[in-house]
Amino acid sequence: MSQISRGAGKALDLFDLRADTPGTKNRNHLNNAGAALMPSAVIDAVTGYLNREGEIGGYEAAAEAGPLLEGAYDSLATLVNCARDEIAIAENATIAWQRAFYSFSFGPGDRILTASAEFAANYVAFLQVANRTGVSIEVIPNDASGVLDPDALARMIDDRVRLIAVTWIPTNGGLINPAAAIGRIAQENGILYLLDACQAVGQIPIDVNALGCDILTATGRKFLRAPRGTGFMYMRKSVVENLEPAMIDLYGAPLTAPERYTLRPDARRFETWEKNYSVRLGLRAAVDYALAVGLDRIEERCNHLSSQLREGLRGMRAVSVHDLGAPLASIISFTVSDWDSQDVMADLTNKGINVSVSPPASTPLDAFARNLPPVVRASPHYYNTEEEVDAFLEAIAGMGA
Ligand SMILES: Cc1ncc(COP(=O)(O)O)c(C=O)c1O
Numbered sequence: 001m002s003q004i005s006r007g008a009g010k011a012l013d014l015f016d017l018r019a020d021t022p023g024t025k026n027r028n029h030l031n032n033a034g035a036a037l038m039p040s041a042v043i044d045a046v047t048g049y050l051n052r053e054g055e056i057g058g059y060e061a062a063a064e065a066g067p068l069l070e071g072a073y074d075s076l077a078t079l080v081n082c083a084r085d086e087i088a089i090a091e092n093a094t095i096a097w098q099r100a101f102y103s104f105s106f107g108p109g110d111r112i113l114t115a116s117a118e119f120a121a122n123y124v125a126f127l128q129v130a131n132r133t134g135v136s137i138e139v140i141p142n143d144a145s146g147v148l149d150p151d152a153l154a155r156m157i158d159d160r161v162r163l164i165a166v167t168w169i170p171t172n173g174g175l176i177n178p179a180a181a182i183g184r185i186a187q188e189n190g191i192l193y194l195l196d197a198c199q200a201v202g203q204i205p206i207d208v209n210a211l212g213c214d215i216l217t218a219t220g221r222k223f224l225r226a227p228r229g230t231g232f233m234y235m236r237k238s239v240v241e242n243l244e245p246a247m248i249d250l251y252g253a254p255l256t257a258p259e260r261y262t263l264r265p266d267a268r269r270f271e272t273w274e275k276n277y278s279v280r281l282g283l284r285a286a287v288d289y290a291l292a293v294g295l296d297r298i299e300e301r302c303n304h305l306s307s308q309l310r311e312g313l314r315g316m317r318a319v320s321v322h323d324l325g326a327p328l329a330s331i332i333s334f335t336v337s338d339w340d341s342q343d344v345m346a347d348l349t350n351k352g353i354n355v356s357v358s359p360p361a362s363t364p365l366d367a368f369a370r371n372l373p374p375v376v377r378a379s380p381h382y383y384n385t386e387e388e389v390d391a392f393l394e395a396i397a398g399m400g401a
Contacts (some may be wrong), residue, residue, distance in 0.1 A: 010208060011163055012297055017383045028388045030309075031354040033171065033331045033379035035221040035228055038076020038286070045285035045292065046227055049278040062277050072284035079287050080216060080234050081207040085266035088233045089280060093198045093219035094121045096233035099270040100194060100215045101125055101165070102246040108134030110162045115140055115148050115177055116365045117170035119196055123364060126165075146324030150181040157185065165193045166206070169199035172358040172375060173365065174306065174328035192239070198222060202286075203302055203330055203381075205295040210211050214239045220279075223302075223330075223381060226286035227279040235267045301382040302330035305389055309380055312393040318401040322375055333358060333375040336401050341374040341395060344399065351395050355379075 016367065020394030023037035052061040062069065073084040081085075090096035096253040102125070106112070116139050128139045148166065164186050168179045179195055186193035195213040197206060202224030208216055216234040220226030235243075244263060245252060251273035253261040263269045290298065296350045310332045312336055313319045318337040336344050341357045348355055358377045380389060 003286060010036040011326050012293065012301060012382060014383070014385060017293070018385075021383050024383065026352075028351075028353040028384075028391055030230075030378045030380050030384065030388070030392055031356050032203075032223050032255050032381040033377055034356040036202070036223055036225040036381055037383070038225050038227060038282070039289050041289055041304065042226060042282045042285045046278045046282040049281045050087065053278070058277075065277065065281065067282060068284065072280050073289075075284050075287040075291070076232050076234075079201070079206065082234050083237065086234055086237055086240065088267040088270040089283065090102045090217075090231040090233060090271070091229055091276070092221075093196070093217050093231035096217040096231045096270075097122060097194070097196060098125060099245060099247075100217065100233060100243075101245050102129070102236065103270075104163060104192070106133040109160055110135040111158075111160045112137050112163045112165060113140050113153065113156055113161055114138070114164075115166035115170075116142055116369055117148075117167050117172070117175055117177065117363055118165075118365060119167050119171055119198070120364050122165065122167070122196060122361050140164075140166070142324075145326065147175060148177040148182065149308060150185060153182060157189050157191070161189070161191050163194060165194040165196075167198075169197075169198040169203070169329045169331065169365050171199060172322075172331075172363040172372070172377065173333040174310070174323035174331045176327060176329050179211050179213070181212075183199065186214075187212045199329065199331060202290050202295075202298070208234050208236075209343070213328075220283045220286060223298075223379075224286050224290060225381075227282040229276065230279050230283040232283070233267065235270070235272065240267050240269065241265070248264075249273055249384075261276055298382045302380065303327075305380040305382075305384055305386070306330035306332060308386060309378055309389045309392065312389070313396065316397060318399075322370070322372060324349035331377060331379045331380065333377050335373060335375055336396065336399055339399060341376045344376045347399065348392070349396055351391075353392050353395055355370055355392075 015163030021037050029037050073087045076087045077084040141152040193213045194215045197216050197218045198263045201218035214236045221228045249272045252269040253263045256262040320335050322333045345357050355378045359373050359374045
């Protein structure tokens, strides 16, 4: 990326950004909530490292890239505003989330409070742990606009609430839950707060201190533009120090005597010894790239393009936009009357336009409450153009919308 696109206050140089993104030549990619197009810096970091593994050996390549690999923790810490020893890198966000969640202990009468827009993988884990331990899972009500209501949360608090675990931006639409307001309530009451920031990371600025969360988990492959199969967790130092991982290995808990292990002091106690180093370097490159572009500017442009797209759809008679609340994120969920969402996606694919379909099973509570069918999900990112959004809208209009 050339200098011109860097620095606060400067307009983004789309020409540069797209030249940096080989996939923009092939597709109109509006599936950044699925997996964004990686910039060349990310692709080069991964392939360059894999080549070195082939050339000199896996252990030897890791030793050679040692400082770069370590730097991934610094980059992630900068991204979410924490210390490097509060970061653990994982194979995906779900694993990062599970490593934290399954390490808590619950008993009968304990309560976990969650959001109606909770991601299904988190919700099934709640159900399993509820079956095993007797903890109850309770959904925090939304306000009239469909956004989680912090006042309702405050009214639910008692001394049996052990965990507040919510998804910030869900997988099935533009809703943004009030993550910082939830954090204030969690902190005031000394309750652990686990935030799923998968769809937020890389799309909007993240500051774990401003959010007041104890644990934040996120994926690499979505708006952060890292390779698939990457994720990470922030865990507040005071929580790390008092939480034994549900599963340990010789990396997170080295043996210090024949029959004694000592947990690492940092968040890496939640990691394992063996790692995919190439995608870690890709994750680092993606974080550095996002930081260089600037999260404020990314957010601003995502707002601009997603508003254009959403307003365009709202103007079409046969389209229903399903996003709840305001302000909205760069995920637009919709259906076209008389069209199956899979067919909408297939038609767009034939025109070189990438979107995805979010089935009710991804966000079961919300989908059930609103009786949602599978919805088409369009998710522009800062490197998309206004012309691409227009081409998408034209294609939808062509469906008789
Ligand atoms: C809100 C949310 N949480 C978690 C995940 C899971 O992320 P990963 O695939 O990295 O495990 C997703 C993926 O769609 C998501 O949208």
